Amino acid sequence: MRRAAVRLPVSALCAALISTAACRATPPRVAGAPLPACPRDARPDASGRCACDPGDVPVLGACVPPPVADGYCGPAAHATASGACVFPVCGASDAVDVDAGCVPLAGLLHGGPRSCGEGASLAIEERRAMCIPADAACPRGTHAEGVTCAHGPACPPGTLADAGSCRPIVLRGEGGSRLVDLGAWAALVLGADGGPGSADLCRPLQARPLSWELGPGDRLALHLRIALSAPANDVSRVSAEVRVTSPGAVHPLPPAGAALAEQAVGSLIEPLRGLGGEATAARVDVEVRCEVGAPPVPRP
Numbered sequence: 001m002r003r004a005a006v007r008l009p010v011s012a013l014c015a016a017l018i019s020t021a022a023c024r025a026t027p028p029r030v031a032g033a034p035l036p037a038c039p040r041d042a043r044p045d046a047s048g049r050c051a052c053d054p055g056d057v058p059v060l061g062a063c064v065p066p067p068v069a070d071g072y073c074g075p076a077a078h079a080t081a082s083g084a085c086v087f088p089v090c091g092a093s094d095a096v097d098v099d100a101g102c103v104p105l106a107g108l109l110h111g112g113p114r115s116c117g118e119g120a121s122l123a124i125e126e127r128r129a130m131c132i133p134a135d136a137a138c139p140r141g142t143h144a145e146g147v148t149c150a151h152g153p154a155c156p157p158g159t160l161a162d163a164g165s166c167r168p169i170v171l172r173g174e175g176g177s178r179l180v181d182l183g184a185w186a187a188l189v190l191g192a193d194g195g196p197g198s199a200d201l202c203r204p205l206q207a208r209p210l211s212w213e214l215g216p217g218d219r220l221a222l223h224l225r226i227a228l229s230a231p232a233n234d235v236s237r238v239s240a241e242v243r244v245t246s247p248g249a250v251h252p253l254p255p256a257g258a259a260l261a262e263q264a265v266g267s268l269i270e271p272l273r274g275l276g277g278e279a280t281a282a283r284v285d286v287e288v289r290c291e292v293g294a295p296p297v298p299r300p
Helices: 066-073 182-189 199-206 255-274
Strands: 017-019 042-044 050-052 057-059 062-064 094-097 101-104 120-125 128-133 142-145 148-151 159-162 165-168 170-172 178-180 219-229 239-245 283-293
Touching: 057 066, 062 066, 062 255, 066 255, 094 120, 159 182, 182 219, 182 255, 182 283, 199 255, 199 283, 219 255, 239 255
Parallel strands: 017 148
Antiparallel strands: 042 050, 057 062, 094 101, 120 128, 142 148, 159 165, 170 178, 219 239, 219 283
């Protein structure tokens, strides 16, 4: 049965990538709950887990063409065949720019920091060096671990990572149809309503402080209201409306920041469309928070 709408309850510079490809355990199935199913362009493999068809790449539980996977990873990164996002390996005289990839160090503008404090990493945006949160200096799907970006355990297509396990988001409906739990997808990929935004959502915003016109040491609290709409509950037609505000801000948010937020959400919605099937809700609304700017200074 289709539901009209739900509102969820509260509940990027490293070139190296550590991949731990082991699949996480799937939580026990509740009696009477729908059975998990594979997304579009995926089939069960010899172990019974879903696997993408040849040529497709697993991203956010979906199997998508490589260009869509690269779009998820961001302008400076690309997706491997396993779906892991990696930055290019630059030469000794180059550095990774969050938008342009490898750029010559000699072409950077002067005046930026040469090092950052604990919990921060140097990043380059518009040929300027700056300090951003360490995790934001890594591609999506990874986290800072020393001087590398580490990739966590992978979940098979049709599922998303959830508190140490893989939660099915693609379910088997009546007559073998494919159902996509849109509310669960939004909570895991965007963040639970009223809480902090997910790393995948906030990281592109945190990696580009100049888009928010922030100077060294500046911080900005963002509230993102995201409305997902699935006309006729068709997952392949999902769209997102994004509104960004900053409570207490003295000046309006810069247009470049608002455009960046829309791009960040859009690159997450494209893999969602790739799941195919019927959404369990025609609309899902979430409001989440992202903190951008210089990392907070640890208290002694």
